[in-house]
Amino acid sequence: MNDMADAAYQDVMLRLGKPLVELEASGRHLHLSRADADRLLGPGVPLTPVRPLSQPGQFTCAERIRVVGPKGEFPALGIIGPERRESQVELSATDALTLGVRPPVRLSGDLAGTPGITLVGPAGEVTLDHGVIVALRHIHVHPDFAREHGLRDRQVVSVRVWSGRGVTFDNVVVRLSDDFATYMHIDYDEANACGFRKGMLGTILV
């Protein structure tokens, strides 16, 4: 409804040199530790890469895991490889309601005090005592991009997203690494709330 005004504003922002970042929506998925992969897939059975993701070295896997919560389950949740130090299940708040768990909103890897869940694979089952989160929205930033735009690791910024359903996401955490390509990650609740379409850009308001 406000698309013309938005387009004009976006153009102004571009001219003012505000950094733009491409958004990606992450569906529910899990990461596995080697120890848990041993029990779920079989000792030493490797993850099978299917498709590379935007973050260098990350890939979707052929294997699927059943995730069972107190109130519901997802019969075939996708795995993102490679293996991690700890297993981690990333859900949207909507997904969490379906499973009957109450995960906090956390950065990936920040798993202390999070709820657990049961995983079932072709070779066995594992009950995690922690590891379920709703991913805190974040921007993977390459150091070149950070230098150009004056962004710091762990900086909290707002990102304005442009659509008829446009929102400004506040409390977005910047994460810096040589291993990163510069993309902002949101979950599907956030994607639906902002009228996400593939290739959508946001303006980083710093």
Add this chain to the structure above:
Amino acid sequence: MNDMADAAYQDVMLRLGKPLVELEASGRHLHLSRADADRLLGPGVPLTPVRPLSQPGQFTCAERIRVVGPKGEFPALGIIGPERRESQVELSATDALTLGVRPPVRLSGDLAGTPGITLVGPAGEVTLDHGVIVALRHIHVHPDFAREHGLRDRQVVSVRVWSGRGVTFDNVVVRLSDDFATYMHIDYDEANACGFRKGMLGTILV
């Protein structure tokens, strides 16, 4: 994570006199015309009020309707009364995906060109040829509140919501009526994306 800073900012905004509005999250529901209620519930069968809603005269109903889309269904969708001029089904984008329909984001009652869907009630079934929307977020504003804060009917504002997952909703439409109590309505995708809790306030940025 940024809750202390948010609380401080909210306090500043309050002191600056920015208007605050309470948010309510609307789950999927439908409204029925009398003609469709006749076919679904039986000729002349009235809607049975169960619980009044925040908007004066609006109420949830005892009757439930099965809603059937090309890819899925909701077996017992709730009705909000009283009857309307046209039947209308309000879904989140997540719900729409479940049913397999692609409704636009629209204000309530703005139904031209929207997709239809099949409704099944205890007395019969109706296939709507239009009427399915994702509700455009909006603020019901009482004229007293509008006068106090200089808001106009159909004005488009942004609303800052305060939480660790805080967002600013842009493109929020103000709707003015003597029949309204002042509340902002969002759907459950938006509620999840902003860490909604009952009683949550937003600051209207005008």
